[in-house]
Amino acid sequence: xxxxxxxxxxxxxxxxxxxxxxxxxxxxxQALIASIFVFVMGVPHGxxxxxxxxxADNRFSARFxxxxxxxxxxxVIAWFILPVVSLSIFLIVSAYHFGEGQFSDLKFFQNNWTHxxxxxxxxxxxxxxxxxxxxxxxxxxxxxxxTEALSVLFNIELLYxxxxxxxxxxxxxxxxxxxxxxxxxxxxxxxxxxLGLITFTxxxxxxxxxxxxxxxxxxxxxxxxxxxxxxxxxxTDSGLRSFVTMLAPFTLISVSGAIAVxxxxxxxxxxISILLFxxxxxxxxxxxxxxxxxxxxxxxxx
Numbered sequence: 001x002x003x004x005x006x007x008x009x010x011x012x013x014x015x016x017x018x019x020x021x022x023x024x025x026x027x028x029x030q031a032l033i034a035s036i037f038v039f040v041m042g043v044p045h046g047x048x049x050x051x052x053x054x055x056a057d058n059r060f061s062a063r064f065x066x067x068x069x070x071x072x073x074x075x076v077i078a079w080f081i082l083p084v085v086s087l088s089i090f091l092i093v094s095a096y097h098f099g100e101g102q103f104s105d106l107k108f109f110q111n112n113w114t115h116x117x118x119x120x121x122x123x124x125x126x127x128x129x130x131x132x133x134x135x136x137x138x139x140x141x142x143x144x145x146x147t148e149a150l151s152v153l154f155n156i157e158l159l160y161x162x163x164x165x166x167x168x169x170x171x172x173x174x175x176x177x178x179x180x181x182x183x184x185x186x187x188x189x190x191x192x193x194x195l196g197l198i199t200f201t202x203x204x205x206x207x208x209x210x211x212x213x214x215x216x217x218x219x220x221x222x223x224x225x226x227x228x229x230x231x232x233x234x235x236t237d238s239g240l241r242s243f244v245t246m247l248a249p250f251t252l253i254s255v256s257g258a259i260a261v262x263x264x265x266x267x268x269x270x271x272i273s274i275l276l277f278x279x280x281x282x283x284x285x286x287x288x289x290x291x292x293x294x295x296x297x298x299x300x301x302x
Contacts, residue, residue: 102122121170
């Protein structure tokens with residue numbers, strides 16, 4: 001996966017050069033740039049969940065689709081009843097999912113220490129992002145009346161406390177896993193390098209673009225590569241064209257639906273802010289997608 005790190009470095013530095021004269025780039029323009037990356041790379045990495053779930057049996061599963069969509073509906077309902085709790089759960093699930101994807105190639109025997117490593121690594125990434133962009137983050141959330149209350153989760157003292165706990169979690173779990181499962185010193189050094197690289201990018205690149213680079217390149221691209229390799233092994237006729245064909249249906253549905261809702265929000269036909277819609281739409285996909293990928297990683301370790 002070293003080529004993915006190379007791509008991340010290249011794109012990050014290009015972003016720094018391009019945005020050097022636009023340090024005060026507006027949130028709206030950041031969102032536009034971020035949306036392009038998310039639609040092209042972020043959304044597709046979850047577009048074959050139904051195929052990954054079924055494994056070699058590529059039949060349509062009404063039961064899986066019902067559970068998947070049902071979970072999405074429950075997430076939306078939760079957001080309107082308990083928004084602060086829903087955002088908290090979304091961030092925790094996302095943190096674990098990022099960590100699980102980062103270490104998925106190591107084929108760990110899963111136990112409490114590997115779970116702690118996954119959660120701690122992802123939590124460290126998110127808290128660093130929030131701390132380094134704290135003022136912009138708070139300004140973004142208080143811009144809209146329906147997200148203002150959510151800013152309580154980004155209290156700076158709370159973030160520093162979470163960063164300390166997450167860092168201790170990484171150190172402790174890495175040591176235990178190194179002793180019991182033989183993770184190499186070179187791999188630990190590599191992860192420290194990756195964390196440093198991400199931190200640097202979060203520091204010099206605007207909030208939404210910085211997170212999008214991490215999410216699309218270091219996470220989504222890696223998952224797409226794993227999915228492609230798995231499907232090539234599972235289906236003898238599966239090449240790049242076949243893979244794109246598999247990605248296309250749900251990617252197009254998701255992107256078209258998101259654009260349609262944004263247009264309706266813009267014309268005030270749906271009484272919700274773009275920010276709240278973005279959080280809800282991402283979280284409603286993240287939860288079922290994380291479950292599918294976790295099961296996929298577990299099967300790949302057998």
